[in-house]
Amino acid sequence: xxxxxxxxxxxxxxxxxxxxxxxxxxxxxxxxxxxxxxxxxxxxxxxxxxxxxxxxxxxxxxxxxxxxxxxxxxxxxxxxxxxxxxxxxxxxxxxxxxxxxxxxxxxxxxxxxxxxxxxxxxxxxxxxxxxxxxxxxxxxxxxxxxxxxxxxxx
Amino acid sequence: xxxxxxxxxxxxxxxxxxxxxxxxxxxxxxxxxxxxxxxxxxxxxxxxxxxxxxxxxxxxxxxxxxxxxxxxxxxxxxxxxxxxxxxxxxxxxxxxxxxxxxxxxxxxxxxxxxxxxxxxxxxxxxxxxxxxxxxxxxxxxxxxxxxxxxxxxxxxxxxxxxxxxxxxxxxxxxxxxxxxxxxxxxxxxxxxxxxxxxxxxxxxxxxxxxxxxxxxxxxxxxxxxxxxxxxxxxxxxxxxxxxxxxxxxxxxxxxxxxxxxxxxxxxxxxxxxxxxxxxxxxxxxxxxxxxxxxxxxxxxxxxxxxxxxxxxxxxxxxxxxxxxxxxxxxxxxxxxxxxxxxxxxxxxxxxx
Numbered sequence: 322x323x324x325x326x327x328x329x330x331x332x333x334x335x336x337x338x339x340x341x342x343x344x345x346x347x348x349x350x351x352x353x354x355x356x357x358x359x360x361x362x363x364x365x366x367x368x369x370x371x372x373x374x375x376x377x378x379x380x381x382x383x384x385x386x387x388x389x390x391x392x393x394x395x396x397x398x399x400x401x402x403x404x405x406x407x408x409x410x411x412x413x414x415x416x417x418x419x420x421x422x423x424x425x426x427x428x429x430x431x432x433x434x435x436x437x438x439x440x441x442x443x444x445x446x447x448x449x450x451x452x453x454x455x456x457x458x459x460x461x462x463x464x465x466x467x468x469x470x471x472x473x474x475x
Numbered sequence: 476x477x478x479x480x481x482x483x484x485x486x487x488x489x490x491x492x493x494x495x496x497x498x499x500x501x502x503x504x505x506x507x508x509x510x511x512x513x514x515x516x517x518x519x520x521x522x523x524x525x526x527x528x529x530x531x532x533x534x535x536x537x538x539x540x541x542x543x544x545x546x547x548x549x550x551x552x553x554x555x556x557x558x559x560x561x562x563x564x565x566x567x568x569x570x571x572x573x574x575x576x577x578x579x580x581x582x583x584x585x586x587x588x589x590x591x592x593x594x595x596x597x598x599x600x601x602x603x604x605x606x607x608x609x610x611x612x613x614x615x616x617x618x619x620x621x622x623x624x625x626x627x628x629x630x631x632x633x634x635x636x637x638x639x640x641x642x643x644x645x646x647x648x649x650x651x652x653x654x655x656x657x658x659x660x661x662x663x664x665x666x667x668x669x670x671x672x673x674x675x676x677x678x679x680x681x682x683x684x685x686x687x688x689x690x691x692x693x694x695x696x697x698x699x700x701x702x703x704x705x706x707x708x709x710x711x712x713x714x715x716x717x718x719x720x721x722x723x724x725x726x727x728x729x730x731x732x733x734x735x736x737x738x739x740x741x742x743x744x745x746x747x748x749x750x751x752x753x754x755x756x757x758x759x760x761x762x763x764x765x766x767x768x769x770x771x772x773x774x775x776x777x778x779x780x781x782x783x784x785x786x787x788x789x790x791x792x793x794x795x796x797x798x799x800x801x802x803x804x805x806x807x808x809x810x811x812x813x814x815x816x817x818x819x820x821x822x823x824x825x826x827x
Contacts, residue, residue, distance in 0.1 A: 323497065330504045337511040341518060348522050423731040425698050433698040433731075440731045472622070 332455050339452035343413075343463035347450065350410040353400065354446070355469045357387040362473035364438035367421060374417050376444070378471070391417035391448075398448065417448040424474075443470050520610045527583050528605040528618040535577065535585035535603025536622050542589060543599050543624065547737070560589060567591075583607045598624030629734075632675035633692060637736055639681030641827070642688045645708070649674035650691035664808065672713045677732045685709040689717050695732035702728070741819050742789055743767065749788070761786045761812075771795065774802040782810040789815040794826040 361378035365386065368375050377388040385403040391414060398411035411417075422432035424442035432443055447466040545559045564572035573588035587603035604619040633649050634640055651673030652666065653659040659669045674692035676683060683696055686705035694702055694711045702723075704710075710717045712724025746767030749759055756779060763784030771792035774780065779802065794816045796802050806812055817824040 323500075326501060326504065330508060333508055334511065337508075337515055340515055344518055344522060348525065351526075423698055425731055425733040427698070435731070439726070440729055442731070475627075 335454050339454060343450050343452060346411055347463055347465045351465065351467050353410065354389060355467060358444060358469045359472050361471050364441040367438045369418050376419060411448065411450055413450045413452055415449050415451055419444055419446040442474050443468065517611055524607040524609045524616050528607045528616045531580055531583035531585040531605025531607065532603045532618050532620040535587035535605065536601055536620055539587050539589050539601035539603060557591060564589065596623045598626050632677045634676045635734060636678045637680065640676055640678050641684045642686050645687035647688035649676060679733060691717050694723060694728045696730050697732055698730050700730060742787055742815055746789060757781045776802065778802045780804045782806045782812045785811045787813045791818050793824045
């Protein structure tokens, strides 16, 4: 009985710790990415697959570019900004994907997707992070989605 | 007998102590666990409140944008929003209108200010702050968004349409010039030798057909729009491209065009008749005034319309130029032409 309570408590505490850590990092990542993308005026390049992804946006007025890169083998989502050292936003990131949209909505208010970076006005991102929990990679999963508009894109 | 009784008492005391220790451990574990659950719950709620505050601030920005665009479509004074701003926000203090608070949102509120004049920026500045509170803790959260705006023309293209653009023939050229730049104008007037590639053609929906025209500018449609360049006889692109090649220059077509066009109201119900001059070099001489044609108006072979003043021409029917037969409209120096075609109601008409 005591052993069962101990193991249950251990896993629960570990799960809680994982959730708290992932939530905090995801929130920070959302804030940082949205701040840069919102102030950008164009998407320079974009690529996304099941194993990797990269998104580069430019802020012409500030003369900066921001590149967000994810690789499944490292499980890291990194952020590189002109003039700053590369920074890791997320770890244990099993998936990171995004979809680009035109500025134009259809009759139902949904936006048209586009594969062309230069036409992108809206980006929808989603990622999933996981953590090990007592020898098993279960039970600690954080899924985040965010939509952001390139406010400065003319 | 006494011995056995003493032994039982010692055993009972040990069980009690062990039970209390186990209960204490379980209680501490349960208490800690519940505390962690509470902390996690608060953290999640705080995260939601954090994001909600930004949404509330964005709502304030949208209200501010709606306020500064209150005169959108007003040709006479498109930027005259200050009267409305004062009515809704109160009198300006040190050049700033507001703060104006909105408490009608569920679980959030925002406050915004509008500063019409900002050094270094062409448009007003809007600052909105969204407020929320973390549930269970009532801890306030405030996030601020600041937007610097700029003005852009309602019709930023040489030709903009809601439903399709069609050009015919091989002589049409669309370009642009900059009357403020002597390198791209002559005494502020158009000069084909110094033209610019700003003659964009765009349509929200439908098809854009340019046939054999030369478009020094971009071609833009909506996401569902199509285009036709006349069996690759037309040309769209920058100056060098159009002068040397046919087709559309890479990067000069986009399918994300969108615009809001206010309905055009018929300018008047009667006016001067269009004068007709037998002299083919100036068939329809229009000087300053309001002209009215009740029905179709057709310009035939070699006919010319010279506009030498500030002219408004209202044609209630179809407006047809036989472009293949060398008819033309010449807007002379100092002249302007506003052309209205069609009625507010009734069947559709065309200007071709």
